[in-house]
Amino acid sequence: MATKSNGARRIVSLLRPSIVDTSVCRSCQQTLGRRQYAVATETPATETASIAKDPSASTTFPVVKPVYTINAGIALSRPPQVTRELEPFEQAYYFYQKRLNERLALPFTKYFYFKRGTPADEDWKRKILDRRTAARDIGKYNAYASDAWNDELLVDAREADPAHQVEMLVQDAEATANATSQDTSKKEEIPRPFPRVTEADKKGDEKSLDRLLPRTLYLLVQAKGGYWTLPNAPVEAGESLRLAAERTLAQSAGVNMNTWMVGYHPVGHNVLEFKRPAIDQAAGTELRGEKTFFLKARIMAGQADLSVNTLGLKDFKWLSKEEIAKYVHPGYYHDIKNMLADR
Structure with missing residues (x-):
């Protein structure tokens, strides 16, 4: 009888490790020590009958499902127009x-x-x-x-200095053109290359696409609350992320831009947690915040126009990566900075 009992103990020890077993690590021993096991018992017939007569007699809590609003965002960029300055x-x-x-x-x-x-x-x-x-x-x-x-x-x-070398070449071309010209009363002038610093740079016009020619610029918009973000809007029912991004771009910056969507997959995302989640008792949901997924796009021609936007936007700017950090929330910039080009 003792032998049978010892065998049963061995089987139980194999099925459930002991907390004093040296082969069990310390973390698992603590877990086994805290774990509580419940045994299913049969509900008495009288208690079952009372619950059937009065369902409110049993204590139940409503199940609230946390949900997030899914937004489609656009990282609309203007690529560099000239090469960068040499070091x-x-x-x-x-x-x-x-x-x-x-x-x-x-x-x-x-x-x-x-x-x-x-x-x-x-x-x-x-x-x-x-x-x-x-x-x-x-x-x-x-x-x-x-x-x-x-x-x-x-x-x-x-x-x-490269600028001096270019100027000397242009002067030589002008001298050759004037020496071979038959009309001596008119001096031939060779067009100079356009300057890297434009009038928009001198005036500090952040709405112009002619500023910071060696850098990549991104469209930043200002919402009703005064905060700045990349263009975004909620994804509607039955709408893909790509279609939602195209619609968002048309509704925010207008249709006076020739744009090109780079891909179908997002390049980054941002999660906004509400301080006070909104609970919908009828639907049994708890709106905890917003999740915005950004797609890349390029502007080929045109300009942003907020006069007919339907998202309540107030202003816009074309900014580089470093300039965006001055306008947006630090947490927001932390989420989007890796998808922005350094130049």
Whole structure:
């Protein structure tokens, strides 16, 4: 009898580990010690009959399901229009490569184009002298001289500035055009490249798409409450996230923009928790907050127009990633910053 009892104990120990078993870790021992096991018992017939007669006799609590409003958001961007400015090290590096190419390339046979001793030849020699750039130790640099190896750039030399190089090329083109022109009464002018700093940059016009040309700009809108967000609106019943995003863009910034949706899947999301959830007793739901999923879009032409918006928006701005952080809530920016381009 003792043997049978010992065998049953072994089976029970295998099915349910003991809290004093050394093979059980400390965390599991604490869990087993706190766990309470209930045994299902048969409900007496009298108690069942009383519950059937009076359902309110049993204590029950309403089940409230937490829900969130699902919004479709738009990260509408204007891509960079020009390349970014070169860093000082990059300018020096490219200028060094230019000198290295001049030194290693074969000497230019100028007499193929200009006869020796002619005015054109003398003019070419003058231009070559004017184009020689400053070196730190030898003054004017000559790629074909015996000391051409000493080509270290002079600090803050204007010849290394890309803007100066472009201006010199334009002046040479104007001189050539005026020299070959038959109408000497009119001076030929070659169009200069457009400046990187626009009038919108000088005026600080944050609604213009012509500002911060080397950066990516995003459309930011101001709601009724005065807070700034990316355009967003609730997803309607039977509507996909992509269709909801397209509708949101049309209802918020108007239809005077030529836009292109990048994809069908969101690139980021934001969760807004309400301080006081709204409970709908009839539906048995508790509205805890909003979840906004953002899709990417690009503007190709046009401009935002809030005059006919149906979302109650008050204002808009085209801002870069760093500028957005100044207007939105820190928690909101934390959720969207990783989907914004750094340049």
